[in-house]
Amino acid sequence: MDSLTAGISLILVQFCIALVMAGVFYAAPSEKCTKYWALSGVWIAFGVLIAILNNRLNRPAFILNGTGAIMIGLVFQWHGIQAFYKKQPQKWGWAIVVVFIVLLAILVKLESSPQGRSILLSFTILLLLGLSLHAIWQGQNGPPKTFVQALAPSAIVLLMIGNVLRIVIAILQVSEYLPPTRSTFEIAVAYLLPTIGTVVFSIGLLLLYFERIVEENRHLATHDELSKLLNRRAIVASGEYSLASAARLQHELTIAFIDIDMFKNFNDKFGHAAGDTVIMDVATILQQTCRTIDLVGRYGGEEFLIILPGVNRDDAAIVGQRLVDAVDKYRFLGVHPVTISVGLTTLPKKDVCSWEQLVRRADAALYEAKGLGRNRYAA
Numbered sequence: 001m002d003s004l005t006a007g008i009s010l011i012l013v014q015f016c017i018a019l020v021m022a023g024v025f026y027a028a029p030s031e032k033c034t035k036y037w038a039l040s041g042v043w044i045a046f047g048v049l050i051a052i053l054n055n056r057l058n059r060p061a062f063i064l065n066g067t068g069a070i071m072i073g074l075v076f077q078w079h080g081i082q083a084f085y086k087k088q089p090q091k092w093g094w095a096i097v098v099v100f101i102v103l104l105a106i107l108v109k110l111e112s113s114p115q116g117r118s119i120l121l122s123f124t125i126l127l128l129l130g131l132s133l134h135a136i137w138q139g140q141n142g143p144p145k146t147f148v149q150a151l152a153p154s155a156i157v158l159l160m161i162g163n164v165l166r167i168v169i170a171i172l173q174v175s176e177y178l179p180p181t182r183s184t185f186e187i188a189v190a191y192l193l194p195t196i197g198t199v200v201f202s203i204g205l206l207l208l209y210f211e212r213i214v215e216e217n218r219h220l221a222t223h224d225e226l227s228k229l230l231n232r233r234a235i236v237a238s239g240e241y242s243l244a245s246a247a248r249l250q251h252e253l254t255i256a257f258i259d260i261d262m263f264k265n266f267n268d269k270f271g272h273a274a275g276d277t278v279i280m281d282v283a284t285i286l287q288q289t290c291r292t293i294d295l296v297g298r299y300g301g302e303e304f305l306i307i308l309p310g311v312n313r314d315d316a317a318i319v320g321q322r323l324v325d326a327v328d329k330y331r332f333l334g335v336h337p338v339t340i341s342v343g344l345t346t347l348p349k350k351d352v353c354s355w356e357q358l359v360r361r362a363d364a365a366l367y368e369a370k371g372l373g374r375n376r377y378a379a
Contacts, residue, residue: 014045036080043073074128085139152204162193227283235297254311257362320377339375
């Protein structure tokens with residue numbers, strides 16, 4: 001393998017990656033990460049192209065422009081990872097590029113050996129790759145948990161290994177342990193490893209991107225956009241499953257049907273935006289008041305439904321009062337009181353009941369609570 005063929009292969013890979021990322025960005029312009037990754041591919045391909053030309057012409061300007069373009073591409077790559085994890089890209093990455101170009105210009109001016117410039121280049125690439133790896137580590141909150149999450153970091157580690165090898169080779173050449181001419185191994189380290197690492201890294205980034213889209217769509221399909229709780233379809237499906245599980249294992253199950261008292265008055269007096277705020281705040285209170293194993297959903301309008309596994313009739317009364325008290329402390333705009341009525345029903349052990357029957361019982365208890373004056377529970 002000669003350096004020209006290997007270099008052209010790396011350029012084509014980078015341009016193809018840039019084209020794919022640009023297409024994804026065109027399809028979803030709100031995702032800034034793909035724009036950064038497209039720019040990264042273009043800049044790195046441009047830098048490698050200039051580096052190949054420099055191998056033929058050996059001009060200082062080509063050295064500075066080519067390596068500088070590669071550094072710019074790596075900074076865009078880092079910024080794209082930060083944007084992917086919803087973080088503001090750090091501008092001080094450009095300071096690294098400036099410092100690198102200044103140091104490289106000094107080495108060129110002093111007519112230092114190519115090995116010295118190679119060490120500086122590889123060290124700076126290592127630094128920028130390390131920043132990308134750190135951004136992924138932080139974004140994933142620690143080590144990868146799935147194959148998709150492990151792919152991109154593994155590719156970065158491969159790229160970093162390649163640059164460590166380039167530093168070792170340069171040091172050995174300076175020490176005259178290796179000849180200054182490029183061997184097949186050196187060409188593989190300089191071009192083949194970056195090509196493989198770039199392909200794997202880009203595939204990893206795209207898989208992470210599509211994995212997040214799938215997860216977001218799944219979340220939207222099961223959660224209410226306003227309250228962020230389970231939507232009606234999801235809470236009903238969860239209720240049917242919980243009921244079947246409780247009947248099979250002969251465990252007790254309680255559900256709570258909840259309605260915000262006099263909710264229409266908030267909409268009439270303050271507007272629908274205020275009503276939405278009340279729904280969101282009450283949803284948060286209910287979620288915080290319940291256990292982690294309880295399932296809280298918005299049933300529709302100002303109605304909520306909570307599934308309470310393992311809660312018996314006596315405990316249900318405690319839960320009902322706790323929910324009522326928690327919301328009773330809340331004040332809309334810090335002034336206006338908000339209350340709820342709660343209807344509770346418990347499925348005893350060995351009892352048989354359909355989900356629709358259980359909901360009707362809870363609904364009847366809710367109407368009883370409202371008939372008794374609201375701001376209370378009935379079971």
